[in-house]
Amino acid sequence: MKWFYRIISILAAFFFVAPIVWMLVVSIKEEGMKIITLVDWFTPPYSFAVYHQILMGTKLTNWIGNSFLVAICVTLLTVTFAAMAGFALSKIPFRYRALMFFVVLAGLLIPGEAIIIPLYQVAKDQSLLNSYQGLIIPVLASPVAVIVLKSFFDGVPNDLIESVQIDGGGTWRIFMNIMLPLTRPALASMAILTFIGSWNNFLWPFLSVTDDNLFTLPMGIPTLMSSYSEDYVKPMVVNTISSLPIILLFLIFERQIVKGVSLSGIKG
Incomplete structure (x- = not known):
């Protein structure tokens, strides 16, 4: 029975982690890539040029x-x-x-x-x-x-x-x-x-x-998405940059989050 729970936990973790891994991999692909099979998403060439373009060319x-x-x-x-x-x-x-x-x-x-x-x-x-x-x-x-x-x-x-x-x-x-x-x-x-x-x-x-200089990420990201709707790479770069701080925050303070939520009795 213990192995059954472990397998279920691993499968659940995979379904949660897989979209994040896919986002990270696609964000370092080259623009204009041709996707024919599932394997093409994860095969080289890789490039960080879009990261530089997004960080330097946008707000x-x-x-x-x-x-x-x-x-x-x-x-x-x-x-x-x-x-x-x-x-x-x-x-x-x-x-x-x-x-x-x-x-x-x-x-x-x-x-x-x-x-x-x-x-x-x-x-x-x-x-x-x-x-x-x-x-x-x-x-x-x-x-x-x-x-x-x-x-x-x-x-x-x-x-x-x-x-x-x-x-x-x-x-x-x-x-x-x-x-x-x-x-x-x-x-x-x-x-x-x-x-x-x-x-x-x-x-x-x-x-x-309404001033774009005061936009926060949830407000600014849709303006970039509408400009890059024909390509996968740039939206994934934007999503990766905006998601990494929260992912790192959770990884660093995971124990405090779980302990605090369990002690406070908050139910999801």
């Missing part, structure tokens, strides 16, 4: 920089605000705390598309359109991150907090020196998942930005 590097800037800012601010909100809902007694938690929980029931029009109107009234602030600020609210981090904070014994208070520690010291170190797996998983979500976000940048 792809600028869009990559924009995506990194937006994703990093969104990740840091979202996790920071979610951690503070989760800590307040979990450990700070205040009036209507339960009601506030249900308000945050209700945010999970509202699809993002339902609030996109009022969100756009607010951003327009605040002159946030066509700016980095407009790409970052409107997407900082994350009910999922607040709820997940609150569940972690709930697991920290109150006796530990009371002992710090007896020693003269205030709320900020408890949050920084006690709560954050103990919930590091949840913080790491939320940060990585938030980064990936921001990196792949298309709808809000599509609505809030």
Whole structure:
């Protein structure tokens, strides 16, 4: 039975990895290649000339920089605000705390598309359109991150907090020196998942930005695809360049992602 599960796991891994391998191989083929059989996809000649052409002849590097800037800012601010909100809902007694938690929980029931029009109107009234602030600020609210981090904070014994208070520690010291170190797996998983979500976000940048110098990768890639629709190599080069950061991020932080997701109880 153990061998059966191993075979199934290997087959599942193959189906997930095969498209990535195919993308990488096709991206280093020469332009205008003739494909007659399946073997032709993986046979030489190979060339990196299209990579140079795409990186030097388009704004792809600028869009990559924009995506990194937006994703990093969104990740840091979202996790920071979610951690503070989760800590307040979990450990700070205040009036209507339960009601506030249900308000945050209700945010999970509202699809993002339902609030996109009022969100756009607010951003327009605040002159946030066509700016980095407009790409970052409107997407900082994350009910999922607040709820997940609150569940972690709930697991920290109150006796530990009371002992710090007896020693003269205030709320900020408890949050920084006690709560954050103990919930590091949840913080790491939320940060990585938030980064990936921001990196792949298309709808809000599509609505809030018209200047191609501010495009993120999900917005810029379709403009390149429409220009190179008759050839396989250039689209695969663009997809490879845009996918590699996320693939590397997952490979580097795989353990933290799995540990954080499993501990938080998130179901796929």
